[in-house]
Amino acid sequence: MSYPSPAGSAGVGSAPPEQPTATGQGAGQGAGQGVGPSAGLSGVPAQGRSEASPGTSGGATLVVPERRSAFREGLERFRRSAVTEPGRLRLLGAVLAALVVVFGAVTAWQVSDRADAADDVLLRSQPLSAAAADIYRSLADANTTAASGFLAGGKETPEVRRRYEKDIATAGRLLVEAAANSQGSAGARRQISSLNEWLPRYTGAIETARANNRQGLPLGGAYLRYANDLMETRLLPAAQDLYRAETAQLDRDYAAAKSWPWAALALGTVALGALGWAQRRHYRRTNRVFNQGLLGASVVTGVVLLWLAAGHTFARAGLEESDRDGARSLQVLNEARIGALQAHGNEGLKMVSRGAVTVGDKDKYEAGYGDSMNGLAGPDAAHQQGSLVQRALDLADDDAGRVPVEKAIVGVRTWQGRHTGVLEADNIGDYQTAVDRVIGTGDKESTGQCFDVVDASLAKAIAHEQAEFVQAARDGRDALGGLAIGAAVLAVLGAAGAVLGIGRRLSEYR
Template sequence: MTHPPSGGSQTSRAPDPKPVPAAAPAPVPASAGALVPTAVPARPRAAWAVQAERLRAAATTEPGRLRIIGAVLALLVVAFGAVTTLEVSQRAAAADDVVGRSQPLSADAADVYRYLADADTTAASGFLAGAQEPRDVQARYRDDIEGAARLLVEAAAGTDADSAAGHEIATLNELLPVYTGLIERARANNRQGLPLGGAYLRYANQKMAGEMLPAAERLYAVETGRLEADSADARRWPFLSIGAGIVVLGALVWMQRRTYRRTNRVLNHGLLAATAAASVVVLWLAVGHTVARTELRSAMEHGQASLDVLNDARISSLKARANENLTLVARGAVLTADGSADQYETDYAAGMTTLKDRLEKAGRLADDANGRRPVAEAVEGASQWQARHREARATDDRGDYDGALSRVIGAEESTGQSFEQVDTALQAALAHEQVEFTSAARDGRGALRGLPNGAAVLAVLGAAAVIVGVNRRLSEYR
């Protein structure tokens, strides 16, 4: 019987079976609602991020850095030119307004005031002359009314009706025909020898002094305020332009120093030309605006200040003359509020006090002999006028009305002659100061002319020079 070998004998082993690959998982049917993973496309990068990366990459090389610096410098120069052109254009426009708009309007407003006051004075003088007014008096009154009406029409055409000046012009246009109507009634009654004529004349004077002249004074104040505002705008320093110029010059100097340190070349012709162009603009800006400020300030502090004082003096003389005439017309019928004195005589004294005060101030403001001479003649005429007025009042107080009338409107040694001397001298002084103002204001405006266009052209040339200078350096790397 055969037995298997014992445990210690070597037995043969069957070979290990080959590994069976694992079966792929069965696909999940779509109906089972399983999520199928999909590929997510890469998010596109923002354009600015791409450009920023390119700039960072370019900044790692010297040519790239030169391109960036050149572009920035060119933009700075162009921005400097644009800011200078804009700011100086605004200053030049304001200076143009001073010469061509606001000062003429202020002068016209003063003329409206003077025409109205002179018309009132002339009407009273004509009334005192009797039933038949002298032709020259009638002509002067008519010229005053027509002159005031013409200036009011011109002012209304160039003024916003809703503005303060527009309201005053409308008021004067409404009151002017009312005033002239009262004057015509006074004349008609005077020709018939009726005492009602004096009442109409006094009422017309009240309308003029109480409503029309205050409106004309407010109109003058508005127009003068506009003139002062325009002058202040023209004289404001262009701080943005000056600051931009300093920044540009500093950047150009830094760039040239950088170039010198890296290349040992003293000059870069393009950068040097750009620096020269920027320097010219800054110097032109500083000098031109300084001259403009000086001339415009001189025009305001000497010319316009003198015009204001002289206009006040002339208006005061006209008012004083009208009140002097009305003293004889009313013959004590109009008293002060307390009943202690004649109202017109009191107003005459106040007007003469104001006249002397304004003449003293005008003499101090006059800065040459041609300006002081007519003011001195006006002072002399005012003193003579007061002396003759005292004689006329003394004559009237003695009961000699005809003698007093002769001393007021007579052909020889009358207060009327003294008034004419004062008025003629003030007219000459006003004409001189108007020429002085216009000359100084035009010089100020002229100092800014050409600067806006010049700054723009030089800025473009400076930017081109920067590009040329940087390209010169870039050509060394090719």
């Protein structure tokens, strides 16, 4: 029995129905389609590759799936899940948790930086600035005391000698402390090295001058002027540069401690807004007013953001108060105290040199006295505005700070009147009377006593302002206490709340 061939073709070799054709598609493809390998390739799907199957006579094809990387597989799955509500919820939960965690991390980082800068202000840069001012003051006072002792000749009192030695010892001790703590400034270290180099030379010249002076040798005056030149050209400029370097570091630390943490504030605002939007989305899709997890995350984020803003505001206020009422006042008072020392030192050196050192047609040391006194308090009460004592009086914020400055102003005015008497005695050739009116020998109303009153009053004002600085700076630093750790912990809790809130919504799809 024979079977008819399809499409009008006849042939004895036609395959019965239960035997597939070589192409796997039947012979009913119509005329023009062959049964060889080329005909088999024409039906290969686009996603795969066709190969001849072994053991088949007609070149049968085998489809091999295309290989894809794990990343592409994951991306494809993500795309498929992102178009479903559960997938969107998972993505939303991950984004919210990441925002809260990043907000907490940035807050902890920026708060830590500002707390470290506040610590530097309180414990390092301001104390170093004050120490540099004390180094300058100790050196200037030692130079002034040495000149006073030289004027006394063989009558130099033990008190004067002890005061000089105390000043030199104080300067040496403060230099050691500054060298140990001044870590960031190469300029400061360079000035400390210069001071350590020239201080022994200065003390050696002073001892030589004292020895010659006790023997009545005029060479002592030359050694004293040489020591004074070392002080004026080497030691005091180096001490002044050290003071400026440490004061500049103090200003940088203040700026770092008071700068606003804008990145943390911006991230906190974004995180809080995103949590609010997520809760609104939840309400619109489910008609449920609250999602406990998202609500808890919002509360935690709001607490951290409010804590950050309030804590930094209080810290900034405390640091600004310490700067305005403490550090600035201290700088002006230290400069005033140094000005008084320079004026008194120039008075003594004028007596030592006896007009031998001039600048133009003026005595060098008398001109120096005038410059120092004008900067300290002005030439008289009518021209006091802008002087150091007037600025210190303006910066004093209470009676405890104002009263010592007012007493110093009175002492300066008395000093200026007595200095006129020194000039009068010196101009008529009464050298011994002029010396007595400077150092106080035989005359209780001396300029030296006025200087002591001014110096003691300014020292009292400095002590008061230093205490105010420490208190205000400590308050500012403490306002940031615990904020870094608290922000990190609360951020983790907030992220957990966001994940739990989204997880509860996801459970409704299971």
